Amino acid sequence: MFWTTGLANQAEVLLPLLLALVLCTGIGIERELAAKSAGLRTHALVGVGSAAFMLVSKYGFDDLLLVDDVSLDPSRVAAQIVSGIGFVGGGLIFVRRDAVRGLTTAATVWVTAAVGMACGAGLPLLAVGGTAVHYLVTRGFRPLARALSRSSSAPRPVHVTYADGRGVLRSVLTECTERGFAVAGMTVDREDTESGTAAVTLSLLGRIPLHPLTSELAEIPGVRSVRLPEEEEPAD
Numbered sequence: 001m002f003w004t005t006g007l008a009n010q011a012e013v014l015l016p017l018l019l020a021l022v023l024c025t026g027i028g029i030e031r032e033l034a035a036k037s038a039g040l041r042t043h044a045l046v047g048v049g050s051a052a053f054m055l056v057s058k059y060g061f062d063d064l065l066l067v068d069d070v071s072l073d074p075s076r077v078a079a080q081i082v083s084g085i086g087f088v089g090g091g092l093i094f095v096r097r098d099a100v101r102g103l104t105t106a107a108t109v110w111v112t113a114a115v116g117m118a119c120g121a122g123l124p125l126l127a128v129g130g131t132a133v134h135y136l137v138t139r140g141f142r143p144l145a146r147a148l149s150r151s152s153s154a155p156r157p158v159h160v161t162y163a164d165g166r167g168v169l170r171s172v173l174t175e176c177t178e179r180g181f182a183v184a185g186m187t188v189d190r191e192d193t194e195s196g197t198a199a200v201t202l203s204l205l206g207r208i209p210l211h212p213l214t215s216e217l218a219e220i221p222g223v224r225s226v227r228l229p230e231e232e233e234p235a236d
Helices: 007-012 014-033 040-059 075-090 103-120 124-140 142-151 168-178 211-218
Strands: 094-096 099-101 156-163 182-192 197-205 223-227
Touching: 007 014, 014 040, 014 103, 014 124, 040 075, 040 103, 075 103, 103 124, 124 142, 156 168, 156 211, 168 182, 168 197, 168 211, 211 223
Parallel strands: none
Antiparallel strands: 094 099, 156 197, 156 223, 182 197
């Protein structure tokens, strides 16, 4: 039998796909606005694909159930979504020196797959709730994360690029200490003798917000750029 279900039933299964497209596009828009490596199209495709796999898992083998001595586990196809999405998420995570990037985006792709699966499984309320929780965590938790970071006694990194050989680094360290920070350590990231620039990562101790300090450091003559890690920035 070529068609496993009637045309009317096949039209009905398009509704979960449409819901998955709408919800996962909403998640993708948030990531796109944050300029992440996985944005609108990636999240929309992951959500729609997950919903389609769920629908295939539920309805794609109905004709085989009519055959004697044939039994199927409808969860087998759906279970592979969880494993397969790990390959997509793993490609979004990379390590640069001591910093790990892309974990939040990879987790968002994982949540998007769950939202798509919920749509395909016929659980629209769960899918809408998962999308709402995504926005709560990615947007609403930022002030909490910054507050916890400020209250932490762990060193906080600041990346500074400056003109080498002009005493700029000494002025940067002086400004940090005058602002109430203690320099716990310093790592040389890059030193380009041809262009005369160098880049270092300062590990600063202090519960004062870092953003006013970065503005002051950027005004020091010879400082090319001052950058905070992603978790310290006001918007990721």
